Amino acid sequence: MVLSEICKAVNRIIDTISSIYVTKVEILEKILxxxxxxxxxxxxxYPGLGKTVLAKILAKALGCDFKRIQFTPDLLPSDIxxxxxxxxxxxxxxxxxxxxxxNVLLADEINRAPPKTQxxxxxxxxxxxVTIEGRTFKLDEPFIVLATQNPIEVEGTYPLPEAxxxxxxxxxxLGYPSTVEEEVEILRRRISWRTDDPSVHVSPVLSxxxxxxxxxxxxxxxxxxxxxxxxxxxxxxxxxxxxxxxxGPSPRAxxxxxxxxxxxxxxxxxxxxxxxxxxxxxxxVLAHHIYLRPEHVADTRCEDVVKNHLAxxxxxxxxxxx
Ligand SMILES: Nc1ncnc2c1ncn2[C@@H]1O[C@H](COP(=O)(O)OP(=O)(O)OP(=O)(O)O)[C@@H](O)[C@H]1O
Ligand SMILES: [Mg+2]
Numbered sequence: 001m002v003l004s005e006i007c008k009a010v011n012r013i014i015d016t017i018s019s020i021y022v023t024k025v026e027i028l029e030k031i032l033x034x035x036x037x038x039x040x041x042x043x044x045x046y047p048g049l050g051k052t053v054l055a056k057i058l059a060k061a062l063g064c065d066f067k068r069i070q071f072t073p074d075l076l077p078s079d080i081x082x083x084x085x086x087x088x089x090x091x092x093x094x095x096x097x098x099x100x101x102x103n104v105l106l107a108d109e110i111n112r113a114p115p116k117t118q119x120x121x122x123x124x125x126x127x128x129x130v131t132i133e134g135r136t137f138k139l140d141e142p143f144i145v146l147a148t149q150n151p152i153e154v155e156g157t158y159p160l161p162e163a164x165x166x167x168x169x170x171x172x173x174l175g176y177p178s179t180v181e182e183e184v185e186i187l188r189r190r191i192s193w194r195t196d197d198p199s200v201h202v203s204p205v206l207s208x209x210x211x212x213x214x215x216x217x218x219x220x221x222x223x224x225x226x227x228x229x230x231x232x233x234x235x236x237x238x239x240x241x242x243x244x245x246x247x248g249p250s251p252r253a254x255x256x257x258x259x260x261x262x263x264x265x266x267x268x269x270x271x272x273x274x275x276x277x278x279x280x281x282x283x284x285v286l287a288h289h290i291y292l293r294p295e296h297v298a299d300t301r302c303e304d305v306v307k308n309h310l311a312x313x314x315x316x317x318x319x320x321x322x
Pocket of ligand 2: 051
């Protein structure tokens with residue numbers, strides 16, 4: 001597949017999802033930019049906005065295996081990664097792989113499980129491997145975590161630890177439908193699909209190996225000029241120096257922004273990144289990597305901090321005619 005064909009295939013995924021899930025194309029472009037840059041996504045939104053359905057549609061359109069874990073206070077790390085069980089008839093232990101052995105893992109209501117259980121995801125998300133009782137297992141590629149958390153419920157929830165939050169490329173709000181027309185469209189589609197789970201109607205657009213192959217193309221064939229790298233560097237430095245900020249985006253966060261910008265360039269049919277790609281993704285990629293000073297937590301949103309600095313940091317003039 002040449003670049004234009006990849007771009008067409010990615011756009012077919014966007015069309016497939018849009019034909020079922022009512023949303024703005026920009027949201028789907030962001031989601032695919034995270035996925036094609038080997039990233040993970042945290043959906044933070046209210047109940048009933050279609051997070052689970054969207055994750056299922058995505059998994060199917062990408063030709064991937066899909067598993068879901070409902071996070072609850074009594075969930076154990078072994079319920080995620082797996083464990084060894086004793087089989088008396090055979091007189092030996094048998095390995096039972098947990099649901100993490102999949103391609104697309106929906107970690108539903110991730111902040112309902114205690115930190116020890118949440119931590120079971122750390123190794124998998126960063127190193128794409130898990131350790132079960134001292135033995136390490138490589139996970140299948142692609143490996144994508146789509147996690148959800150509900151912003152209103154505070155009681156009985158455990159805020160995600162910084163290390164886990166830092167492993168998500170993006171924290172994304174799907175948002176409520178913005179017009180009456182969109183509401184009506186969702187209802188019309190419900191009538192024609194005759195099911196609450198329209199993902200059953202999705203056929204794969206790509207295969208697993210094609211997804212991995214496109215991820216490799218993003219990594220190896222999409223050019224990022226030094227001027228764009230400096231732009232990302234200046235942006236994160238500028239945020240870190242903000243007096244409202246206690247801890248700013250990590251170098252890992254800056255890398256995620258670069259990687260997602262490369263994937264977005266490919267989605268847009270380019271083999272080079274432009275500053276617009278960085279700007280389009282910066283808020284959703286950087287905001288959850290920012291920790292405010294206690295006196296600013298009540299009246300400042302991290303999203304606004306990123307926007308302030310996007311408006312302040314000079315946008316590079318590209319050195320050649322792109
Ligand atoms: N934008 C949308 N387009 C099409 N269908 C939608 C949309 N939003 C919600 N739905 C429909 O609403 C129903 C609920 O969606 P879903 O179960 O995915 O919500 P959720 O965000 O996962 O909720 P919860 O947080 O309670 O788990 C599904 O039948 C889904 O198809
Ligand atoms: Mg759900």
